[in-house]
Amino acid sequence: MSAVSGLALIPLLFTAPAAAETADINYVALGDSYSSGLGTRDYDDSACKRGPAAYPELWAASNATASYDFVACAGATTDDVLANQISALEQGTDLVTITIGGNDVGFADVITTCRTGSNADCDEVGEEAENEVRDVLPGLLEETYTAITEAAPSAQVVVLGYPRLFEMGSCGFGSIGEPKRERLNQMADTLGDAIADHATAAGLTHVDVRDNFDGHGVCADDPWLNGTTVPLDESYHPNGAGHAEGYLPALTGALA
Template sequence: MRRSRIAVFLSSFLLAAGAALTGASAAQGAEAAATGYVALGDSYSSGVGAGSYIGSSGDCKRSTNAYPSLWAAANSPSSFNFTACSGARTDEVLAGQLTPLSASTGLVSISVGGNDAGFADIMTTCVLQSDSSCISRINTARTYVTATLPGKLDSVYSAIRSKAPSAQVVVLGYPRFYLLGQSCLGLSETKRKAINDASDLLNTTIAKRAADHGFTFGDVRSTFTGHEICSGSSWLHSVNWLNVGESYHPTAAGQSGGYLPVLNNAA
């Protein structure tokens, strides 16, 4: 009788252990499969300003010098889908960039929010108009970033998590544009400071929403320090009259030296 009980106990124990091991193995297998990389976002992720644009990307201007391309080349993910697009706002990311996301996606990177806040119009206003007009346009953007952008980011981040439940998601921010206190042609110090302060607010807002979704925020302000416009070693284009669309975007050096190390540290 006692032997029978022992046998039953051992049999139950082995079955339970086997089930646990099978479950662990399946979980490990799923984790191992989640190794694809999907790069989402706007022009700062597509690589506008970095040259070497991929012909098939058209107006999205995806660059082989952009940080997603550089990371994929160095790390050989099981798959690489590069859907970031110049000019993209949160709505465009939701509507047209998320298709490659799946349970096998292990890494997602994204920069988005600047276009929602009116980045291009801000810079145009500040370049062409007075200090007061520049500050007024920036203040309008600040109100949008505080009141409306968080909900827009929540929608994007929730959709990413829903479609890629196993992915590590890295949300990249934006650099400060100007090194202040320098003798530098172009915008007044008043405009430069207001633009930098607005960029800080945008980064703070994005970082908070990213953290609340369990995502990693990649702050590029530190890597761009010393390489802002007016620094003498800028990794950002100033006004480019020959190719206006590249104005105020990272150069190839900004992508490799400013963005890529931040993704490397976070991924």
């Protein structure tokens, strides 16, 4: 073996342990419907609407993990995470992902009111929700983040946010009007900014997915979010592309 070819092998010798480390990851996926996969139309768990097209499933399938526990559940609030999901964490958990907060401020009810009510109705419920984000949500997030880090003290905790739901412009018959879409996007930003601030303050890894979904909201030519659908509970949630093209690359990038 020549000196040059011998030296060429040195980087390989030093990079090999990194591959071994990825195989040791113990991953737990917590959260609400944006983590469980509601909206993808393919579920293994009909109660929590957990499915194989959800971003935690996609990440776990493409990475060598020592263990993987998927406990995110549609409709979950911070109280549900504390009561029903935290128990999945252990001292040896290495990675935790979570989306949470939207149900605590009644965002689903806000969307329903904006879809069926007047612009004034939408403004009113939007203001109420934003007050909840400012006054109530911080304490709930702090309690939840603290419980996660205490239950899994060695884990990297990745808090993923929510996308803006809508694009502006023409949207077809029966769609939500543009003023309401703008108002709902403003509320999504208020919620997203609060989650970012509190996750960062807690020393966790925050992943903002709003830019990833930009141009792919409801009313886009290539939407990654469902509009009003049947069944109704899948409305305004990421579809399969939203998880594969929106959430998964954002998570992968944060862990790179």
